[in-house]
Amino acid sequence: MVEHMIDLRSDTCSQPTEAMREAMARAPVGDDVYGDDPTVKELEAEVAALLGTEDAVYVPTGTMSNQIAVRAHTEPGDAVLLDQGAHIYMNEAGAMAALAGVLPRLLPGLRGVFSADDVRAALGVPSRFSVSTISTPVKLLCLENTHNGGGGKIWALDQIKAVTGAARERGVPSHLDGARLWNASVATGIPEKTYAESFDSISVCFSKGLGAPVGSALCGRRDFVKRARRFKQQFGGGFRQAGIIAAGALYALLHNRARLAEDHAHAKMLAEGIHDCPGIVLGVAAIETNIVRFKITSLAAGEFAERLYAKGLRVLPAGADGIRAIPYLNITCAQIREAIEIIRTVTASV
Numbered sequence: 001m002v003e004h005m006i007d008l009r010s011d012t013c014s015q016p017t018e019a020m021r022e023a024m025a026r027a028p029v030g031d032d033v034y035g036d037d038p039t040v041k042e043l044e045a046e047v048a049a050l051l052g053t054e055d056a057v058y059v060p061t062g063t064m065s066n067q068i069a070v071r072a073h074t075e076p077g078d079a080v081l082l083d084q085g086a087h088i089y090m091n092e093a094g095a096m097a098a099l100a101g102v103l104p105r106l107l108p109g110l111r112g113v114f115s116a117d118d119v120r121a122a123l124g125v126p127s128r129f130s131v132s133t134i135s136t137p138v139k140l141l142c143l144e145n146t147h148n149g150g151g152g153k154i155w156a157l158d159q160i161k162a163v164t165g166a167a168r169e170r171g172v173p174s175h176l177d178g179a180r181l182w183n184a185s186v187a188t189g190i191p192e193k194t195y196a197e198s199f200d201s202i203s204v205c206f207s208k209g210l211g212a213p214v215g216s217a218l219c220g221r222r223d224f225v226k227r228a229r230r231f232k233q234q235f236g237g238g239f240r241q242a243g244i245i246a247a248g249a250l251y252a253l254l255h256n257r258a259r260l261a262e263d264h265a266h267a268k269m270l271a272e273g274i275h276d277c278p279g280i281v282l283g284v285a286a287i288e289t290n291i292v293r294f295k296i297t298s299l300a301a302g303e304f305a306e307r308l309y310a311k312g313l314r315v316l317p318a319g320a321d322g323i324r325a326i327p328y329l330n331i332t333c334a335q336i337r338e339a340i341e342i343i344r345t346v347t348a349s350v
């Protein structure tokens, strides 16, 4: 193995900085299950204020946060409307079926973005001749912003309002998988709070671009978060002196949001540096935030990833011909230049 690997598999591969480690070492802690960890409470208050929600609950992962939301909005046998490439559906180990017992109703999103008409079509038109006991009731709509599978695609605010409005007209609440909501806000200048207004619950992650080692928060109205706390415990998320890790999340929230612009610039730089390589299919204009997704046509994605790895670059193969690369806070401009060189060398040699 090459000694200095450049790891662009995911922004979750980030390492805590020295200042973050110091904040964690000093954090006052208590038993979070008894509700008396001061650092967890401070983090929850801070993130709720930032998103403009009444309350928030700190949980171990984005997966748990999303799945608690799905469980808290539904009952077993209900259906959830979401994009065909949604992380909640595709990449959370089947949890919506296993833990909440709900059915996915998939929407035909383009890079994760669907329309209000898609939502209306899925909800159908009620009539007095419908037999209400036959159909599977849709109890939740989920959106993902930015969209991971869609290559960091940002939802337009108008479109968010249109789709969540179409659901609300029919009494269906909306949940936002905002694992990378910070990236959408930094890229557009639209505050997180403004995005959050359209939703009944919002999940955000501290462990991705913000660089904290652990944790996510589920935000919403006080009664919703109270119900969510019950499922946090039921899913095994009662983590006692969690203030140690919450301190890293709090540090990340307060210090690392604005710098995401640097990751966006690095993603663009990477895309511009490789889009004309033989066998690579990549639209530079599609790079809106920190995720670079492209197709490789000259060899299988897994084999391409192996060859890059042999030269010191890690990327994530996705399917037969997809590759994902994500810069983050420990990745320097020089490393992006090196990554471009490695990709150019490998593609030229196929």
Ligand SMILES: Cc1ncc(COP(=O)(O)O)c(C=O)c1O
Pocket (backbone or CB within 6 Å): 012, 060, 061, 062, 063, 064, 066, 087, 088, 144, 146, 147, 148, 177, 179, 180, 205, 207, 216
């Ligand atoms: C859009 C999205 N939602 C949720 C998650 C889940 O987060 P975690 O890995 O903390 O469970 C991820 C993880 O990459 C993600 O990309």
